[in-house]
Amino acid sequence: MKRPDEFRDVQALAEFANLDNNNHDPLDRRNFENFRNNYPEFVPQAWWDYRPTDSERKPLANNQWELNQEMLREAWENQFAIGMFDLLRLLTSVFDPNDLTDVAVFPSLGHRPMFATMAEIADPCPYQNAVLYLREHPWQAKVCENCHCYIVVRVAKTRLCDKDECGNSIREINHRASKLRSYHRNKARRKKRSKSR
Ligand SMILES: [Zn+2]
Numbered sequence: 001m002k003r004p005d006e007f008r009d010v011q012a013l014a015e016f017a018n019l020d021n022n023n024h025d026p027l028d029r030r031n032f033e034n035f036r037n038n039y040p041e042f043v044p045q046a047w048w049d050y051r052p053t054d055s056e057r058k059p060l061a062n063n064q065w066e067l068n069q070e071m072l073r074e075a076w077e078n079q080f081a082i083g084m085f086d087l088l089r090l091l092t093s094v095f096d097p098n099d100l101t102d103v104a105v106f107p108s109l110g111h112r113p114m115f116a117t118m119a120e121i122a123d124p125c126p127y128q129n130a131v132l133y134l135r136e137h138p139w140q141a142k143v144c145e146n147c148h149c150y151i152v153v154r155v156a157k158t159r160l161c162d163k164d165e166c167g168n169s170i171r172e173i174n175h176r177a178s179k180l181r182s183y184h185r186n187k188a189r190r191k192k193r194s195k196s197r
Contacts, residue, residue, distance in 0.1 A: 006133055010140065010152045012039050013130035017072050017150035021063075032065065043127045044096035052114040059112070067114065068093045072131075076150050080138035087135060092116050094127050 012035075020030040028034065036048055043065075050064040060067070071090055075082045082090075095116040097103045102111045124132075134141045140152050144161035151161045160166040 006129070007152070007154075009042075009126040009130040010133055012042050013072075013127065013134070014141075014150045014152045015039075016042070016127070017069060017076055019065075019069065021066055039126075041126060043094050043125055044099075046097050047094060050097045051112065053110065053112040057110040057112075060114075064093065064114065073150065075131075076141050077143060080134045080141050082135070087131070089115065090131050091124075091128050092118070092121065094125065095121055 015029060015035060018030055019032045019035055021032060023030045024033075025031055026034070032048070035042075036045070048063075048065055051059045051062070052064055052067070053059055068090070071086070071093065075086060075090060092115040097112075099120050099122060100113060100116055101120065102109065102113055134152070139156050140154070142151050142153050142158065143149070144151050144163075144166055145159045146166040147161060147163060149161050149163075151158075
């Protein structure tokens with residue numbers, strides 16, 4: 001089924017890619033708690049608190065969402081020109097931990113996997129739909145050339161995010177480019193004039 005709010009999902013995915021685990025500012029969009037509240041349906045809520053274990057069943061240093069975010073950023077930087085295995089890693093590392101057999105049925109074993117099996121993922125959530133969308137429309141995944149944040153664009157030539165400082169920087173670049181063009185035009189004219197003399 002085609003979702004009417006597909007673009008909203010990919011925008012949320014870009015916001016997710018920009019989250020910073022060290023940001024605890026209650027007003028900042030990069031604070032993951034804010035994102036979690038703003039997009040309660042984007043991923044299963046219990047996923048945010050999940051931390052996988054290594055092969056010796058020791059908890060890893062990072063939360064699941066940070067590990068997933070790392071893979072997502074890599075895909076984004078490659079404009080989603082990723083292979084099937086990288087795609088699968090992205091898709092199967094987002095799940096409801098309570099749907100995992102190891103977590104729900106055999107919790108005493110202490111094994112908390114980083115990837116779900118296909119049987120353990122019930123329905124795709126907006127996160128997964130957004131990843132699939134960008135794999136089909138990779139040109140829409142960009143990194144702002146000024147502040148290097150992850151963005152999705154509707155127009156292929158967009159190079160900057162919509163933050164004020166980045167908008168101003170493109171105006172400045174355009175201004176400088178047009179000044180440079182008129183400088184070269186005048187220089188060419190001066191040359192012509194001195195030759196005709
Ligand atoms: Zn920017």
